[in-house]
Amino acid sequence: MTGTSLAVVGGDERRARVVWSHLVEPVVDPSRSTPGLTVTGLIARDGALRPLEGLASGSLTLAGAQARLAGLDLAAHLRALDRLGIRVLIPGDEEWPLGLDDLPTPPHCLYVRGPFHQSALHEDGLAVVGARACTPYGSQVARNMAAHLTDRGRVVISGGAFGIDAAAHEGALSAEGPTVAVLACGLDRFYPQANAGLFRRILDDGALVSELPPGCAPYRQRFLARNRLIAALGVGTVVVEASLRSGSLSTAGRAFELGRHVAMVPGPVTSAASAGCHEWLRTKPVSLVTDGRDVLDLMGQLGVDAMDPRRLRSTVLDLITDDDEALYSAVPVRDGADVTALQRASGLSAQDTTKGLGRLQALGVVEHCAGRWRKAALT
Amino acid sequence: MTGTSLAVVGGDERRARVVWSHLVEPVVDPSRSTPGLTVTGLIARDGALRPLEGLASGSLTLAGAQARLAGLDLAAHLRALDRLGIRVLIPGDEEWPLGLDDLPTPPHCLYVRGPFHQSALHEDGLAVVGARACTPYGSQVARNMAAHLTDRGRVVISGGAFGIDAAAHEGALSAEGPTVAVLACGLDRFYPQANAGLFRRILDDGALVSELPPGCAPYRQRFLARNRLIAALGVGTVVVEASLRSGSLSTAGRAFELGRHVAMVPGPVTSAASAGCHEWLRTKPVSLVTDGRDVLDLMGQLGVDAMDPRRLRSTVLDLITDDDEALYSAVPVRDGADVTALQRASGLSAQDTTKGLGRLQALGVVEHCAGRWRKAALT
Known part of the structure; x- marks a missing residue:
């Protein structure tokens, strides 16, 4: 069986990366050395083919990966991608979003479903994220902000979740622009299912993207790993509402580490749904924004300057x-x-x-x- | 008549300063050279007596001041101060609040009504100010913040106006602590009159203060001049709610120029009453605070370090x-x-x-x- 998939790979870097996406997820536990980090490093250095051959021959050992490779029916997976209209991007592709190259553990490949051309994100993409448990206030602010940004040619990136994410996507759609939802599961499923209608409308002009192949279910670690993609894809991240322990703050943290602009929307100090934003505004060098115009003031020039990812770091180091x-x-x-x-x-x-x-x-x-x-x- | 008042002064610096407070207000138009600036400079260099003699002899000419001196019945004014229980502080007094020395145009003297000993402000005073046209949200935040600060031994300074000022004083009183209202009129009147009950309660443990002698009515320039006293008296200024053109932002500006900590409370971005705070948080190096605890975190150590006014500037220049x-x-x-x-x-x-x-x-x-x-x- 191992031989079967390798034969289907046939020396093709893209197919090799698809295989790796089935075997090892780049970020399992970012706080310590993991197979994901090891493989990411090997692939960055040698490409995806040689480590895959090493795995098949036994010269490279990774817990569980051999067994997963043996069990993989690559040909069937490639047919499924075709059937679902999912394309696979890899570094070097014209459509590859350059922002992902800034990640310490970039995805093996990016699965994309929907017409939106991902390469535009590195100049025009802005992440608008926040709590699932948002308030009507946060939802309204996210929606208006996303509509304004979309109206000005920016592309709103979010996570497709309930709450602020959904409001951000809805705002972008209301301005009749594309929007990109980065999912923590394979693109064969719409998660959360209650947002299926939203996802279908996103697919008209925008895209759903994921580093996970079809068949993968969402769970906590995958949400955290997904957040780094949201942070890396755009030129900046805006958090609209976040309680003190909101996962959206992890997106902000990743964005900050990547030298992206990070901005937060304040709210009533009596609202727990804004407490995380206020905490960050109080204690970290992030910017306060009140609407889409503020975001453009802050990040407006950044897209122009952002072709070289290293220049992004200047936002802090200036x-x-x-x-x-x-x-x-x-x-x-x-x-x-x-x-x-x-x-x-x-x-x-x-x-x-x-x-x-x-x-x-x-x-x-x-x-x-x-x-x-x-x-x-x-x- | 000129001779009469000068005889009553009798070579006494305090009385000379009282006379000056009737003749020339230190800040008339801070953006250009004015008699107020001139006199302040002379008094800072020579004390109040010599310029007063110069004015009486005609060697010093100041538009209108001679005539006002001629018309002044100092003895009657001193009796009125006695009758109203108003004391006069001047630099060098044990009770003189040292923060006023940081002002480019300090008051000639400080009129004080009420038992609170002003010298404590330089260590414990915190200005809590904001819009007259506040929202219930702002009023609640100001009240809770002032109560917390008072409970921790701080003394809330504000302007006695409707809205945030009144809420701040009320909060301090609810915590059974002293609070200081800095008025833009003489202390013989309670302005605004509708806050008379509040002013009477402030007088139990706190104080009303002003640089203006009894008889002076409040008007726009005097509110702006008063704001610099609020800014200078404490170790920092918190603005709770301010629209884009709120006068409380002038207090924040003065506080900033004096090297005091300046903090702002955010609110809903949809609230015009918070727009000034958000604008400052977006564009100036001021701190965001959500409650009294945040204020103490920010300014808590400052009182201890604040004995030397020059050290305060380090808050920005660090x-x-x-x-x-x-x-x-x-x-x-x-x-x-x-x-x-x-x-x-x-x-x-x-x-x-x-x-x-x-x-x-x-x-x-x-x-x-x-x-x-x-x-x-x-x-």
Whole structure:
């Protein structure tokens, strides 16, 4: 059976990536080393074919992947993609949305259903996300904002969920523009089922996208993994309503890590549905927006400048000096480093290192814990 | 008659300042040179007595002031102060609130009615202000915030107006603490009259204060002048609700210029009563707060550090480098200067000057107009 699928791959990079999408999901647990990270690294370096051959020959071992490969009927899956009208994008395709290349763990491939050409997202895509348990206020704001952005030629990206996501898609549709829903399941199903009518209307001009092949069901880890795609696809992310523990804040965190603009809509301070937005506005370097016009003011020029993903980072780093940027680069993400180590790594004087760390801390991009400095966790 | 009042002054600095408070108001039009600015400068340098003698002898000429001095019955005014239970504070008094010394045009003296000892404001005072035309939401937030702050030993300063001001005072009273109302008229009257009951309750433990002597009526310029006192008296200013043109934003602007913390409460983006707060949160380096706890988080340590007014400025300037601080100092307030002039004044290279100006602009503290740079207007 293993041989069967490999024969169908026939040396084709796209088919090899489809196979990998059945075998290992890029992000299982982003906080530690996982098969997903390993495979992503191998594919980034060598392409998808060689690691697949390694897996088939046994020179590469990944828990469960061999068995999944053995059980995979690739030909049947490719027929299903055809039948469902799902195309498969891979890096290098004209339609490949470049924003995904910024991800530490990019998807093996992107499944797309619907006419909207994904490459436009990197210039025009704006994520509008928020709580499922939204209020009428949040729903109204999301809808109006999405309509305004769509009216001005932007493409609203969201997650197709109840609440703010659905309101954002509805707003885009009301302005008769395309909108993109990024799902946490295969594109053979509409989840949540109650939004099936919405998804069908999205398919007229927009698209449903996913990194998961048909047949995959949505569950918690997949929602979190999906959020990184929403964050990466556009030039910025707006959170309309989010309680303190809303999953939409994870999208904002991913967007921030990717150097995308992150903006939040405030609400009544008495509303728990806005508490997460207020918390971020209070404590992190994110922007406050009140409507679509504010979003365009904030992100309007960004699409133009965004062809080089590295320039996106300037949205945060514009505020800091070259020395501070060097210092920021020297600060580790996880274990932290003390001032002496950072001084050595940055080449700055002790005093400049200390003062620079203070400035970076004030901007919320580094944090100090038990004598050690690390990049601030943003989720 | 001139001689009469001067005889009553009898070489007493306090009485001389009372006289000045009848003659010239420190701020008439803060955007251009005025008698108020001139006299304030003279008094700051020489004390109040010598300029008063100059005015009486004719060696100092100020439009209208001679005539007002001639018409002044100081002895009657001093009796009225006694009768109304109004005391007069001047710089150097133990009770003098030090925050007023930060003002470019401090009051000649401070009239105080009520038992609250004003010197405590410089450590514990927090201004809570906002629109007269507030919503029930804003009123509730102001009331709860003021109660919380009062409960934690802070003293709420506000303007005694309808709307947010009244709610803030009410909240402080509900927590059984003192609160200070800074009026834009003499303390012989309660303005607005409908708040007379509130003012009487404030007088139990708190105070009414004004720089204007009894007999002065409130009008627009005096409200604007009064706002600078509110801003200067405390360690920070919170704006609860403000439309785009609310006068409470002038208080925030003054507070910002004085290096005080400035915070704003968000509200529904659909509420015009919060639009001014949102505008400031979007475009200026002010903090978002949702309740009294947030205010204390933000300003809690500030009282302790605030004994030296110069240290307060660090709240903004902490974020910028020494070079940028030098550059900021070199940027003029009014007419603006071009890059070459700023480079010369700051001693930086052309490139560092340009980059530094970009950083200061991103922080919202300088602005660029017609090829010239100036400090950002904050009102």
